Amino acid sequence: MTRRVVICCGSGGVGKTTTAAALALAATRAGRRAVVVTIDPARRLADALGLAGLTNSPSIIDGNWPGELYALMLDTESTFNGLVAKYAGSQEQADKILANRFYRNISGALSGTQEYMATEKLFELYEETDFDLIVVDTPPTRNALDFLEAPNRLARFLDHRLYRLLTAPTRGIVKAVNVAAQGFLRSVGKVVGGEVIADAIAFFVAFEGMDEGFKDRAKRVDRLLGSDETAFVLVASPRADTVEEASFFAGKLGEHHITVEALVVNRMHPDPGAGNPLADRKRAETFAGTTLGNLYTALADLRTVAQGEAEHLADLSERIAPAPVQRVPLLPFEVCDLDTLTRFGDVLLGSR
Ligand SMILES: Nc1ncnc2c1ncn2[C@@H]1O[C@H](COP(=O)(O)OP(=O)(O)OP(=O)(O)O)[C@@H](O)[C@H]1O
Numbered sequence: 321m322t323r324r325v326v327i328c329c330g331s332g333g334v335g336k337t338t339t340a341a342a343l344a345l346a347a348t349r350a351g352r353r354a355v356v357v358t359i360d361p362a363r364r365l366a367d368a369l370g371l372a373g374l375t376n377s378p379s380i381i382d383g384n385w386p387g388e389l390y391a392l393m394l395d396t397e398s399t400f401n402g403l404v405a406k407y408a409g410s411q412e413q414a415d416k417i418l419a420n421r422f423y424r425n426i427s428g429a430l431s432g433t434q435e436y437m438a439t440e441k442l443f444e445l446y447e448e449t450d451f452d453l454i455v456v457d458t459p460p461t462r463n464a465l466d467f468l469e470a471p472n473r474l475a476r477f478l479d480h481r482l483y484r485l486l487t488a489p490t491r492g493i494v495k496a497v498n499v500a501a502q503g504f505l506r507s508v509g510k511v512v513g514g515e516v517i518a519d520a521i522a523f524f525v526a527f528e529g530m531d532e533g534f535k536d537r538a539k540r541v542d543r544l545l546g547s548d549e550t551a552f553v554l555v556a557s558p559r560a561d562t563v564e565e566a567s568f569f570a571g572k573l574g575e576h577h578i579t580v581e582a583l584v585v586n587r588m589h590p591d592p593g594a595g596n597p598l599a600d601r602k603r604a605e606t607f608a609g610t611t612l613g614n615l616y617t618a619l620a621d622l623r624t625v626a627q628g629e630a631e632h633l634a635d636l637s638e639r640i641a642p643a644p645v646q647r648v649p650l651l652p653f654e655v656c657d658l659d660t661l662t663r664f665g666d667v668l669l670g671s672r
């Protein structure tokens with residue numbers, strides 16, 4: 321783990337938040353200064369990380385370790401607002417945008433905003449702090465890697481023709497087109513409500529001059545995500561459906577020329593070793609009604625589960641090779657505080 325940025329991605333509920341927190345903690349125990357960006361952590365984990373309220377900037381977690389551990393819980397809205405303030409030409413321009421109803425609606429509802437803001441927060445920490453390691457948790461997404469695409473989606477939106485027309489400099493022929501576009505929007509406004517359109521126009525006008533900043537930033541975020549400093553850790557469970565989703569993820573990352581650095585398969589059932597469950601079931605029949613018979617049945621069941629999991633994982637493991645596959649068993653406790661995170665991290669990184 322010598323990269324500066326680690327991004328934990330995978331489908332819903334597989335253990336992304338747990339893995340991210342455990343990796344940051346492990347780095348801290350190894351003497352590094354680490355920060356973990358969490359997204360909607362479970363309540364008890366949030367408490368354990370000192371994240372009772374929304375904390376959009378890193379707060380330190382006390383502990384007896386050689387490094388330093390910081391955590392924050394992503395607050396999408398204030399991250400977006402901060403971004404607007406950063407690129408506004410003046411405080412006045414920022415205030416105008418932040419108070420705009422259209423902005424307030426899209427900033428919360430724009431699909432991919434949470435992903436976008438996760439990458440934004442990452443970039444902010446990367447540029448403005450000197451942490452040795454930034455671990456980023458990602459929101460549950462099915463079959464999509466919105467955080468890879470969201471910054472560019474906004475950049476594309478800002479390149480949109482209509483947007484261009486609305487914010488075009490008000491001179492000559494351009495002005496005529498601009499007026500025409502506004503006229504068109506006003507007639508649309510009669511259908512969807514004039515206020516909505518007026519808010520939108522006011523937003524675009526207020527946004528003028530900021531699009532370059534946003535687009536440039538999107539490019540730099542893209543570069544960071546694809547750079548050697550960033551490692552993507554794919555988290556999955558051994559269930560067939562999440563393995564399939566993880567394969568899809570790996571493919572998507574590949575399309576962006578990003579390789580999976582490691583695959584974490586979380587909540588594995590214990591593997592009782594080589595053997596044939598059919599033979600065990602035969603033995604169970606032979607000893608039916610006895611303790612040994614029950615044990616053979618249990619062994620056969622366990623083998624069936626373990627062999628099923630191994631089968632589900634075979635293709636995916638091959639696909640991401642030579643990246644390692646780190647297996648974490650289903651643990652007999654909830655991973656929700658520093659102690660259990662330590663144990664999770666030890667298993668994950670193989671020190672036990
Ligand atoms: N190996 C494990 N054994 C037992 N419990 C686990 C294990 N890994 C994770 N858990 C528990 O499973 C729950 C879900 O884990 P986590 O919140 O990390 O998943 P997630 O992928 O972040 O979910 P979401 O997609 O909803 O954000 C947590 O309560 C966590 O403590």
Ligand SMILES: [Mg+2]
Pocket residue numbers: 336337338359360361457458460
């Ligand atoms: Mg989570």
